[in-house]
Amino acid sequence: MNVHPVEEVRRIPVTSPATGKIIAEIEETPVHEVPFFYEQGRKAFASWSTMPIPNRIGFLRKLKQMIVNEMEEIARVISDDTGKVLTESIVADIMPTLDAIDHIIRHAEKVLGRQKVRTPLLLFGKKSFIEYMPRGVVLVISPWNYPLQLAMVPMISALAGGNSVILKPSEVTPLVGKYIEDLFKRSGFPEGTIQVAHGGKEVGAAFTAGKPDYIFFTGSVRTGKIIQQQAAKDLIPTTLELGGKDPMIVFGDANLDRAAKAAAWGAFTNSGQVCMSAERLYVERTVYPEFLEKLQGEVHSLRQGDDIDADVGSMTFPAQKNVVREQLDEALQRGAKLVTGLKPEDWKEGMYLPPTVVTDVEQDMKIIQDETFGPLLPVVPFDTEEEAIAYANGTAYGLNASVWTRDREKARRVSSRLVSGAVVINDVIITVANHGLPFGGAKESGIGRYHSEAGLRIFCHEKAIMEDKGFLNSEIQWYPYKGKYPLFLNLFKSYFSEKRDWVTFARNYISLLRNNK
Numbered sequence: 001m002n003v004h005p006v007e008e009v010r011r012i013p014v015t016s017p018a019t020g021k022i023i024a025e026i027e028e029t030p031v032h033e034v035p036f037f038y039e040q041g042r043k044a045f046a047s048w049s050t051m052p053i054p055n056r057i058g059f060l061r062k063l064k065q066m067i068v069n070e071m072e073e074i075a076r077v078i079s080d081d082t083g084k085v086l087t088e089s090i091v092a093d094i095m096p097t098l099d100a101i102d103h104i105i106r107h108a109e110k111v112l113g114r115q116k117v118r119t120p121l122l123l124f125g126k127k128s129f130i131e132y133m134p135r136g137v138v139l140v141i142s143p144w145n146y147p148l149q150l151a152m153v154p155m156i157s158a159l160a161g162g163n164s165v166i167l168k169p170s171e172v173t174p175l176v177g178k179y180i181e182d183l184f185k186r187s188g189f190p191e192g193t194i195q196v197a198h199g200g201k202e203v204g205a206a207f208t209a210g211k212p213d214y215i216f217f218t219g220s221v222r223t224g225k226i227i228q229q230q231a232a233k234d235l236i237p238t239t240l241e242l243g244g245k246d247p248m249i250v251f252g253d254a255n256l257d258r259a260a261k262a263a264a265w266g267a268f269t270n271s272g273q274v275c276m277s278a279e280r281l282y283v284e285r286t287v288y289p290e291f292l293e294k295l296q297g298e299v300h301s302l303r304q305g306d307d308i309d310a311d312v313g314s315m316t317f318p319a320q321k322n323v324v325r326e327q328l329d330e331a332l333q334r335g336a337k338l339v340t341g342l343k344p345e346d347w348k349e350g351m352y353l354p355p356t357v358v359t360d361v362e363q364d365m366k367i368i369q370d371e372t373f374g375p376l377l378p379v380v381p382f383d384t385e386e387e388a389i390a391y392a393n394g395t396a397y398g399l400n401a402s403v404w405t406r407d408r409e410k411a412r413r414v415s416s417r418l419v420s421g422a423v424v425i426n427d428v429i430i431t432v433a434n435h436g437l438p439f440g441g442a443k444e445s446g447i448g449r450y451h452s453e454a455g456l457r458i459f460c461h462e463k464a465i466m467e468d469k470g471f472l473n474s475e476i477q478w479y480p481y482k483g484k485y486p487l488f489l490n491l492f493k494s495y496f497s498e499k500r501d502w503v504t505f506a507r508n509y510i511s512l513l514r515n516n517k
């Protein structure tokens with residue numbers, strides 16, 4: 001689009017977090033174009049929403065094949081933009097995107113098709129259905145940590161339902177945003193069906209105020225609250241996928257070798273910049289020293305860098321380094337001890353932070369209460385099941401959690417008591433990889449769910465339909481009421497009694513029908 005004078009275009013420099021070099025420039029979308037985006041989106045919606053679902057799915061198939069063909073190139077762009085290692089770009093960003101498209105291709109028609117619902121006997125002669133009607137223009141605002149899947153999955157879910165989409169990707173990873181825009185263009189989606197607006201929070205705020213029909217936001221709690229306030233002014237429905245402070249509870253009878261490897265991966269994958277990374281580790285005191293030793297060994301064996309075999313990449317967003325520094329400084333000043341990693345004053349220049357395990361922390365420290373979103377893992381011993389549950393539930397967040405024990409009954413009992421959108425038993429993070437499961441948070445971790453059937457239906461109005469053949473001239477509950485009260489009284493008493501009295505029911509029903517004019 002080129003409707004604005006050239007001098008108004010601001011350019012966003014793209015810095016590679018791994019090397020610190022500027023690798024590209026992206027044009028920011030001027031905010032005065034917001035109405036134009038919505039106009040285009042509404043125009044496209046008119047025809048896209050009436051296209052049969054299998055035809056829309058055809059576009060998704062093409063998109064999927066393109067991602068498969070260009071997998072290596074996309075992985076490179078993601079790694080350049082974020083500093084994550086290549087393996088994580090394909091395993092945790094590209095694969096979940098492809099799997100989500102697959103899931104939607106397989107299930108959209110059934111999930112979004114007309115659903116028949118049982119009609120109660122008292123409404124004899126009618127049929128009931130639910131229809132899923134697309135909402136209109138959906139605004140997707142996405143973050144930088146998994147810049148492909150966290151933009152694409154809500155986008156394709158909304159598109160499958162017949163909506164047009166405006167994406168505002170994170171300004172921190174604009175190369176991926178640009179690549180997504182290009183992928184959709186080359187997949188042949190009709191013009192205006194999907195549009196991408198580039199820029200930072202001002203651009204995001206302008207699009208939020210532009211009255212979309214739905215907002216799907218993934219990002220921080222702070223921004224989520226701002227967006228929800230704005231959306232409330234126009235009663236715009238939202239889904240908010242926000243931060244986490246996920247606990248990992250390791251009981252003494254767990255497979256400790258597996259749990260130690262999982263803790264290292266769960267805390268430090270993507271340099272800890274995962275909404276569902278293990279951010280607090282609670283270990284039963286009986287195995288605490290043994291477990292710490294195993295964990296220390298695992299963390300020491302990690303290789304950091306940007307080569308193809310590296311385990312841990314760099315941080316993505318410079319400001320995030322300060323959050324990690326602040327939390328670690330406070331903990332160390334109050335007596336915490338380093339098991340691995342370095343004090344912030346000993347960190348090297350650049351965006352690589354050492355995977356850091358910390359002990360001797362208190363529950364009221366920032367390191368325990370606030371999201372870190374970095375490679376920092378505090379470890380706390382516990383004595384009883386009750387204490388572990390209380391610790392785990394003791395923050396404002398509730399996105400994911402994990403419970404480690406060989407006792408399946410205990411695992412399920414504890415899982416059921418965690419206030420959390422998801423729980424994993426003897427593994428970490430992985431619920432997100434099953435697209436058949438709902439995804440979302442409790443407490444400040446968010447509002448609403450996506451993935452699963454819910455993830456397709458949230459982008460549609462659920463429309464209730466009842467159908468009558470229209471043969472009778474009147475209904476028993478319509479006017480006139482004369483003489484109907486005792487008949488209704490007997491009808492309902494006979495119908496709703498624990499032991500139904502069918503004879504009385506039939507007699508009164510027939511009398512009411514006869515009373516109909």
Ligand code: NAD
Nearest residue numbers: 142143144169170200201204205219220223241242243275
């Ligand atoms: P952020 O809230 O700073 O930004 C997210 C997006 O919102 C960006 O595109 C940004 O430009 C935009 N934005 C910022 N201010 C805005 C405003 N006032 N109005 C409209 N848009 C605005 O978050 P981030 O730093 O990009 O991402 C990290 C956060 O995201 C972490 O808290 C993490 O836990 C969370 N997250 C959650 C999930 C989840 O599914 N629950 C997944 C990944 C990340």
